[in-house]
Amino acid sequence: MADAAVQDRILLPSEPKASLLKSRGMVGFLFMLPALAFLLIFLTYPLGLGVWLGFTDTRIGRDGIWIGLENYQLLWEDSLFWLSVFNTLLYTITASILKFALGLWLALILNEHLPFKSFFRAVLLLPWVVPTVLSAIAFWWIYDSQFSVISWGLIELGIIDTPINFLGDMENARASVIAANVWRGIPFVAITLLAGLQTISPSLHEAATLDGATGWQRFRHITLPMLSPLIAVVMTFSVLFTFTDFQLIYVLTRGGPLNATHLMATLSFQRAIPGGQLGEGAAIAVAMIPFLLAAILFSYFGLQRRKWQQGGAD
Amino acid sequence: MASVEIRDVRKAYGSQQVIHGVSIDIQDGEFVILVGPSGCGKSTLLRMVAGLENITGGEIRIGPRVVNNVAPKERDIAMVFQNYALYPHMTVADNMAFSLMLKKAPKAEIAEKVNRAAEILGLTPLLDRYPRQLSGGQRQRVAMGRAIVRDPQVFLFDEPLSNLDAKLRVSMRGEIKALHQRLKTTTVYVTHDQIEAMTMADKIVVMHDGIVEQMGAPLDLYDRPVNLFVAGFIGSPAMNVLEGTIDSSGFRVGNMVLPVQSAPAASVGRPAYYGIRPEHFQLRADGMPVEVIVVEPTGSETQVVARAGHEEIICVFRERISARPGETILVAPDPALVHLFDRDSGRRIN
Ligand SMILES: Nc1ncnc2c1ncn2[C@@H]1O[C@H](COP(=O)(O)OP(=O)(O)O)[C@@H](O)[C@H]1O
Ligand SMILES: [Mg+2]
Numbered sequence: 173m174a175d176a177a178v179q180d181r182i183l184l185p186s187e188p189k190a191s192l193l194k195s196r197g198m199v200g201f202l203f204m205l206p207a208l209a210f211l212l213i214f215l216t217y218p219l220g221l222g223v224w225l226g227f228t229d230t231r232i233g234r235d236g237i238w239i240g241l242e243n244y245q246l247l248w249e250d251s252l253f254w255l256s257v258f259n260t261l262l263y264t265i266t267a268s269i270l271k272f273a274l275g276l277w278l279a280l281i282l283n284e285h286l287p288f289k290s291f292f293r294a295v296l297l298l299p300w301v302v303p304t305v306l307s308a309i310a311f312w313w314i315y316d317s318q319f320s321v322i323s324w325g326l327i328e329l330g331i332i333d334t335p336i337n338f339l340g341d342m343e344n345a346r347a348s349v350i351a352a353n354v355w356r357g358i359p360f361v362a363i364t365l366l367a368g369l370q371t372i373s374p375s376l377h378e379a380a381t382l383d384g385a386t387g388w389q390r391f392r393h394i395t396l397p398m399l400s401p402l403i404a405v406v407m408t409f410s411v412l413f414t415f416t417d418f419q420l421i422y423v424l425t426r427g428g429p430l431n432a433t434h435l436m437a438t439l440s441f442q443r444a445i446p447g448g449q450l451g452e453g454a455a456i457a458v459a460m461i462p463f464l465l466a467a468i469l470f471s472y473f474g475l476q477r478r479k480w481q482q483g484g485a486d
Numbered sequence: 487m488a489s490v491e492i493r494d495v496r497k498a499y500g501s502q503q504v505i506h507g508v509s510i511d512i513q514d515g516e517f518v519i520l521v522g523p524s525g526c527g528k529s530t531l532l533r534m535v536a537g538l539e540n541i542t543g544g545e546i547r548i549g550p551r552v553v554n555n556v557a558p559k560e561r562d563i564a565m566v567f568q569n570y571a572l573y574p575h576m577t578v579a580d581n582m583a584f585s586l587m588l589k590k591a592p593k594a595e596i597a598e599k600v601n602r603a604a605e606i607l608g609l610t611p612l613l614d615r616y617p618r619q620l621s622g623g624q625r626q627r628v629a630m631g632r633a634i635v636r637d638p639q640v641f642l643f644d645e646p647l648s649n650l651d652a653k654l655r656v657s658m659r660g661e662i663k664a665l666h667q668r669l670k671t672t673t674v675y676v677t678h679d680q681i682e683a684m685t686m687a688d689k690i691v692v693m694h695d696g697i698v699e700q701m702g703a704p705l706d707l708y709d710r711p712v713n714l715f716v717a718g719f720i721g722s723p724a725m726n727v728l729e730g731t732i733d734s735s736g737f738r739v740g741n742m743v744l745p746v747q748s749a750p751a752a753s754v755g756r757p758a759y760y761g762i763r764p765e766h767f768q769l770r771a772d773g774m775p776v777e778v779i780v781v782e783p784t785g786s787e788t789q790v791v792a793r794a795g796h797e798e799i800i801c802v803f804r805e806r807i808s809a810r811p812g813e814t815i816l817v818a819p820d821p822a823l824v825h826l827f828d829r830d831s832g833r834r835i836n
Binding site (some may be wrong): 308326373375376378379381382383384389394395397398 | 575
């Protein structure tokens, strides 16, 4: 503090320095302009347009007029919209929990000394590398009511008699799309957590071992707390990706059967493009924002609490 | 507290053997330092005592018990790591309390032990800090505190001071020694720094390439190194070593003859090494002439690098010297303090 005050007193009277600072700020601003333009064009404009559309009755091929909250009033009374909210929450929460549990488990296994470790690590990335649409089509076949390889295998093993109706039954369809999403999302969680695990110094585990910790206690008291900041980030991203998922559902079920797998994203698309009600579709999309903000805030405050990561004096 | 017995211990990583049969006896309450150049196997040996590495061959006893197949946490030892290995997400108090918490000790007992260790180490005002908020020396102390609260049979230290700056290292050296005198816990301490070893140890074990070169009290190692390696490793600046032959009048290097008090008769005529510590030269009128290259006064003493014949030697004198580079001074090694080593085996012969 004292040092800074002294410096201020020395710096203030010197004119050339001040003008240099001013021009420095200017240069900085100029350097930021391209990024700013980029943000405005590709982020702010579509977002703003979406929000604005939500307040109009725009249809495809016809400019709308401002109708205030009418779209939202309609949605409030629309049971299909509320079903999609429920579906989205169920989908996001179940899939995220499974992705977290399985991803962490895989990361822990891959962090051990394992034969062919690099091979397994490469294989693990495959679901992430394959384009979503391709893997969705593969799942479409896996879940086919006639030719499903799972049904075939179970029938051959004598466990079931008739093929499973994966995508035709409401409960089955929900479970199936969640399973497909989990399969696709695990690599991201597992690889990121694996990277996190590798930053934990082995000597911490050795110290804990000498302190008398069992394997479970080391996981509980060393691994988990040290990984928790990373878990917060990974799971935030995972939740955001899952919440806004569209491709997988659209290829597998298009929201069916009986809208059991309609998510907010697919419903928004369906109302806006095939249904032509751009305004209403936009309103559904805008309705997703509070959920996403909540997820981000949750992880932001979760991250902030970790005082031990901040260095320096108090 | 307990004694530690290391009996013909070997360690191999795959086909590569890194410890070739080491035997060390450590008495109850003794402060033993394993010293040697980097990569000689000190840490590996220490980690075998701790149970962090498997023992390929031989036997380690802590107290009366063979611990080869005893899990680390059953061995009742505490270890201080080179990088301290403090739990970054726990406060100083929690770091120290961790082992007691795992043992489900009563809260009051934990608090009492932690407070007592903190007091011994001067950590009381820092108990609520996280490791990140501590300086290197404070972290070092927390690592020791974590060991102290356990009240273990044996303390193990693996280069605990090598991450500290020179000044702090000297003061921590004193603190660790004082701590040992207070607690009297058997201690095995690894370092590559021979000064640390000389100043702190009851007993030094000099290791080199996975074997023990010599074991003994610090001054014994200094006074009577058993081979060329120990002679060169212990002492700073290092011992001067000159190659030549022993003859009846002394030790011949080129056309110089250096004084020797007692060479065994059998070694006369043999090629050998002549070792003399820098501090065992005297300025004498009947000394041999050497040409001064560099003079380094430190205040308390003067270090002179000089050329004797074709060899370069280092001498350290208690007195101040005004000689300049290029001048010639007369120096004489103290014949009673000369070390002779066989040229082929490197073993001591006088
Ligand atoms: N995990 C390991 N695998 C193979 N070789 C190792 C391993 N750990 C140590 N070594 C080898 O063992 C030797 C002794 O290592 P170390 O005990 O760490 O030496 P020091 O502590 O004396 O510097 C070194 O040559 C090192 O390369
Ligand atoms: Mg080492």
